[in-house]
Amino acid sequence: MKTEIDFCGIKMKNPVTVASGTFGYGRGHSEFIDLNxxxxxxxxxxxxxxxxxxxxxRICETDSGMMNCIGLENPGLDYFMEVDLPWxxxxxxxxxxxxxxxxxxxxxxxxxxxxxxxxxPIDGVEINLSCPNVKAGCLAFGTTYEGxxxxxxxxxxxxxSKPLIVKLTPNxxxxxxxxxxxxxxxxxxxxxxxTLTAMKIDIEKRKPILSINxxxxxxxxxxxxxxxxxxxxxxxxxxPVMGLGGIMNGDDAIEFMLAGAKCISMxxxxxxxxxxxxxxxxxxxxxxxxxxxxxxxxIIGAVEMN
Amino acid sequence: MAYxxxxxxxxxxxxxxxxxxxxxxxxxxxxxxxxxxxxFLEIQVSTTGETFLRRPISIYNIExxxxxxxxxxxxxxxxxxxxxTKKVGDIINVIGPLGNGAFTVKDYKKVAIIxxxxxxxxxYELAKELKGRAETTMYMGFRNxxxxxxxxxxxxxxxxxxxxxxxxxxxxxxxxINVLKExxxxxxxxxxxxxxxxxxxxxxxxxxxxENIKCxxxxxxxxxxxxxxxxxxxxxxxTENPDEVKYNYVCQHGPVFNSKKVII
Numbered sequence: 001m002k003t004e005i006d007f008c009g010i011k012m013k014n015p016v017t018v019a020s021g022t023f024g025y026g027r028g029h030s031e032f033i034d035l036n037x038x039x040x041x042x043x044x045x046x047x048x049x050x051x052x053x054x055x056x057x058r059i060c061e062t063d064s065g066m067m068n069c070i071g072l073e074n075p076g077l078d079y080f081m082e083v084d085l086p087w088x089x090x091x092x093x094x095x096x097x098x099x100x101x102x103x104x105x106x107x108x109x110x111x112x113x114x115x116x117x118x119x120x121p122i123d124g125v126e127i128n129l130s131c132p133n134v135k136a137g138c139l140a141f142g143t144t145y146e147g148x149x150x151x152x153x154x155x156x157x158x159x160x161s162k163p164l165i166v167k168l169t170p171n172x173x174x175x176x177x178x179x180x181x182x183x184x185x186x187x188x189x190x191x192x193x194x195t196l197t198a199m200k201i202d203i204e205k206r207k208p209i210l211s212i213n214x215x216x217x218x219x220x221x222x223x224x225x226x227x228x229x230x231x232x233x234x235x236x237x238x239x240p241v242m243g244l245g246g247i248m249n250g251d252d253a254i255e256f257m258l259a260g261a262k263c264i265s266m267x268x269x270x271x272x273x274x275x276x277x278x279x280x281x282x283x284x285x286x287x288x289x290x291x292x293x294x295x296x297x298x299i300i301g302a303v304e305m306n
Numbered sequence: 307m308a309y310x311x312x313x314x315x316x317x318x319x320x321x322x323x324x325x326x327x328x329x330x331x332x333x334x335x336x337x338x339x340x341x342x343x344x345x346f347l348e349i350q351v352s353t354t355g356e357t358f359l360r361r362p363i364s365i366y367n368i369e370x371x372x373x374x375x376x377x378x379x380x381x382x383x384x385x386x387x388x389x390x391t392k393k394v395g396d397i398i399n400v401i402g403p404l405g406n407g408a409f410t411v412k413d414y415k416k417v418a419i420i421x422x423x424x425x426x427x428x429x430y431e432l433a434k435e436l437k438g439r440a441e442t443t444m445y446m447g448f449r450n451x452x453x454x455x456x457x458x459x460x461x462x463x464x465x466x467x468x469x470x471x472x473x474x475x476x477x478x479x480x481x482x483i484n485v486l487k488e489x490x491x492x493x494x495x496x497x498x499x500x501x502x503x504x505x506x507x508x509x510x511x512x513x514x515x516x517e518n519i520k521c522x523x524x525x526x527x528x529x530x531x532x533x534x535x536x537x538x539x540x541x542x543x544x545t546e547n548p549d550e551v552k553y554n555y556v557c558q559h560g561p562v563f564n565s566k567k568v569i570i
Contacts, residue, residue, distance in 0.1 A: 021536070028533035028558075031310050044537075052551050057528040059538030061359045061385075066530070073537055073553065219358055271531040272350070272359060274401070275312065 001288055002295040003281075005039065007240055007263045008163035008188035010094045010123050012039035015296060016253060016281050019244050019267035020045050020098035020126065020167075021070065025084035026091075032274035037281060039263060040094040043080070045128050047102035048113045050076035054133065055211040060200055065219025065246065066268055067198055069133040069210045072100060077116060085120065094123035096165065105137020107154045114155045118162055125162050127155055129178075130169035130194035132216045142169045148181030156186040165242065168192040168233070170222070175229040176236035183237040191242035191265065192233055193226045219268040220246040227259050234260025234301060248276065250283015260301040310533065311336045312401045317394055318374060323455050326381045327424065328390050329366065334400060335373030341365055341403035343411055343432035344524055344562040347377060348532035350399040351389040361385045362529045362557070364428035364501075365403065375402075378427040404532045407562040409499055409522055414440035418495040419464065420482055420510055422447045422502025426456065428524055429501050433463040440496075441465045443489065447482030447506065451475035483509045494519055504570065511565040521565035527556045534558035542569040 003014040017040040018029075024044050026035055035041060053073030060067050075083075080097075088095050097117055101109030110127060117125050129142030129151060141147035152166055166182035168175065170193035182190050195216025200209045208214070226245025234241040243261025246268070247253055253264045269276035284296065293299060311334075319331040337347070348360040367376040381390050392398060409432045417440040421429045426446050436442050444464035448454045449472045461467050468485050469477040478485060483506060486498070494517065500510040501524035514521030530536035540553035541560065544567050554560070554568070 022531075024535040024537070028531065028535040031533070032312055052553065053537070053540065055542075056540050058540065059528050059530045059536065061357065064355060064358060066358055068530070068536070068538060070537055073540070220355075268358070271536050273312075274531070274533060274535075 001285065002297070003285065003288070005263050005296065007242065008124060008165060010040060010096070010163055012094060012263060013037070014039045014281050014284065015257065015263035016277050016284070017042055017096070017242065017263060017265045018270055018277050019265040020128070022267040022270040025080070026088060029270065029274045033278045035091040035093055037278055038093050040096050040123070041088065042096045042098050042126060042265060043084070044074055045072045045098045045100050045131065046074050046077055046080050047072065047100055048077050048109065048116070049102055050074065050079065051102055057209060057211055058215070060209045062198070062200055062217060062219070063221060065217055065221035066271070067200060067210060067215035067217050068195070069212045069215035071133045071212070072131055077113060081120065085122070089121060096124040096126050097122050098126040098128055098167065100128040100131065101137040103136065105134065105140065107151050109137070110151055111154050111158055115158045118159050122162065124165060125159055126165040126167050126191060127152070128167050130167050132169070132171065132195060132197045132214065133212065139169060139171065142178060143172050145177040145181040148178040149185045152182050152185035152187050163188040165189045165191050167194055169194050170225060170229055170245070171197050175233050179233040179237050183239050187239060189240045189242060190233060190237065191244065193222070193229050193245045196222055196225065218246065220248060222246045223252065227255055230256055230261050231259040231303070247280070250280045250287055253280050253284055254287050254299065257296070257299050258301070258303040262300050309340055310401065310404060312399065313337065314397045315400045317392055317396045317398060320392065320394055323378065324453065327378065327455065328381070329376060329378045330392070331374050331376045332398065332400065333373060334375045334402070337400070337402045338368050338370050338373050338375050341368045341375060342408035343435050344408035344428060345403040345405045346561060347375070347400050347402035348404060349389065351385045353399070356388055357385045359530060360401065360532065361389065362404070362532055364524070366427045366430050367434070368431055378424070380424045401532060404557060405561045406558060407560045409562050410497070411435045412439065414496040416440065416493060416495045417442045417497055417499070418445065418486055418489070419443070419499045420445040420486055420502070421500070422482065422506040423449065423453065425502030425506070429499060430456065430459060430463070432499055433460060437463050443468060445482040445486050446470070447502070448476070449473070481506070481509070483513065487513060490517065490519070497521065500524070507570055511570065514565050522562050523565050523568070524561050525556055525563055525568065525570065526561065529557055532557045543567055544569060
């Protein structure tokens with residue numbers, strides 16, 4: 001039974017990765033699971049300089065999911081290089097660094113961090129064009145074909161030795177446009193979806209619960225939206241798609257792969273159950289056994305439409 | 307060796323202390339073995355989708371020999387409502403013990419412990435562990451007589467117990483912090499431990515810092531993972547430059563913080 005996947009040249013033992021921002025740099029989860037077993041680790045969104053996030057409260061539960069407005073808080077690239085990267089290198093698992101352009105959020109800021117990432121012993125770079133909780137960058141580029149193409153082109157120029165993955169937002173009318181923007185700019189792959197912009201109001205206080213009023217919705221509540229968008233995007237571009245959005249187990253992972261995802265990422269599930277990624281790998285293997293699937297690659301995009 | 311566990315735990319005992327407040331005892335030998343006063347648990351209250359995130363709940367009592375842990379919670383929403391319906395023999399999934407900042411338990415001469423409302427419960431294990439190691443005075447503040455809980459339990463572990471009610475319906479009228487302040491005029495404690503509602507914690511922090519009394523406070527914030535991954539539960543920390551905003555995380559650096567290091 002073959003579960004290995006080649007995603008943008010990144011060799012993964014299985015198609016299960018962990019989504020940025022839900023797994024930190026792996027330390028918390030390493031007390032519960034063997035990081036060697038994962039397909040890949042995608043780090044927390046990292047900027048060149050340390051970045052402070054939003055005020056509390058910045059997390060809350062919703063029906064079948066949760067919302068966050070962390071605001072891409074992170075210790076910065078120097079800290080990552082000194083502390084977390086050497087630690088992560090102890091594991092036999094590809095490391096994909098999720099990055100963004102810091103508080104400036106400009107094209108130049110994205111390029112600056114990509115220049116450094118290009119020199120590091122990592123396996124891939126995912127650029128975040130989709131966080132709904134920061135003032136600059138990300139969504140400013142991520143919602144249009146032109147915006148995604150512009151910033152991806154700039155990052156591609158300096159990211160000469162690493163696979164480049166563009167993480168897309170679902171907060172658009174037509175997901176195929178930013179997907180094509182990434183492809184046309186030379187991205188190696190795309191990942192989708194990031195969170196959906198949302199709001200939850202405390203009716204007693206007549207105020208939104210999250211400190212910046214809105215936040216990103218994630219969890220099973222968004223899964224059907226994500227599956228639809230993965231299907232649409234994977235049929236619009238030739239580059240491989242990493243699917244995510246509310247995946248809780250192996251069956252969910254299979255659903256995304258049938259829709260067209262070459263690999264998947266688990267996000268909110270990591271918060272609920274630190275072992276969920278490992279359980280999903282077992283779930284995928286179980287599905288393969290039940291359906292006599294020799295190679296997991298054979299189910300990618302294998303959904304038969306009505 | 308792992309120092310956090312995720313376990314399916316059998317509920318050994320449930321008790322409704324007063325309306326809306328429940329005490330559960332669970333079998334969790336691994337957690338009991340290493341848990342410290344001030345740490346908490348992340349409890350999965352539903353596996354069928356009614357709730358999504360776990361519920362962080364402080365540990366009330368640890369019985370290492372027995373391999374059990376007790377926690378007390380107030381029904382505040384859907385999650386705690388579901389939890390309150392669990393029965394003896396039911397299994398709940400628990401992650402713990404969580405929090406890297408626990409109360410500092412060691413020999414002291416004189417200790418003040420102050421708790422407000424349901425914030426008194428996480429202080430019980432602390433008072434218990436300090437028994438015989440310090441002269442402890444437990445200051446417990448409640449809104450009114452009907453909410454006064456665990457007086458007897460705290461009397462068994464603390465040297466002295468002071469109870470106040472906001473409306474004077476039981477014992478001393480007023481806020482527990484005011485009694486603490488009066489007592490400090492006679493003799494300052496080596497340390498103040500605090501847990502309770504934010505206004506109480508702010509008053510304790512201001513007093514302890516101005517009097518230069520060491521103070522450890524247990525904080526809470528809306529929480530995601532409980533293991534430092536999502537960084538949702540931020541609390542602002544004191545920085546050299548007062549304009550600089552910097553955060554720590556309740557689950558990772560706390561939940562117990564030095565009163566001089568956080569801005570609440």
